[in-house]
């Protein structure tokens with residue numbers, strides 16, 4: 001997005017920009033290990049992990065691959081893998 005000198009960026013547009021393309025690693029949840037505690041949902045700074053019918057799912061359209069969810073998962077159910085580009 002090009003912003004003109006003195007321009008004002010329009011607010012409320014975050015859903016229009018899928019920032020998941022910034023990612024070089026992606027979190028993968030191992031559902032055999034996951035205990036459903038919800039810690040990953042609480043710590044995700046981009047708010048992209050949600051309980052969907054009792055299963056925690058990641059919205060990769062906006063996940064930036066920071067790895068915080070994997071770091072905080074107490075049963076190591078989330079693995080960060082390199083993205084295929």
Ligand code: SF4
Nearest residue numbers: 034035037038040073
């Ligand atoms: S933090 Fe780990 S165990 Fe807890 S819901 Fe997330 S993936 Fe599952």
Ligand code: SF4
Nearest residue numbers: 044063064066067069
């Ligand atoms: S890698 Fe970061 S942005 Fe992506 S789901 Fe985990 S905590 Fe959220």
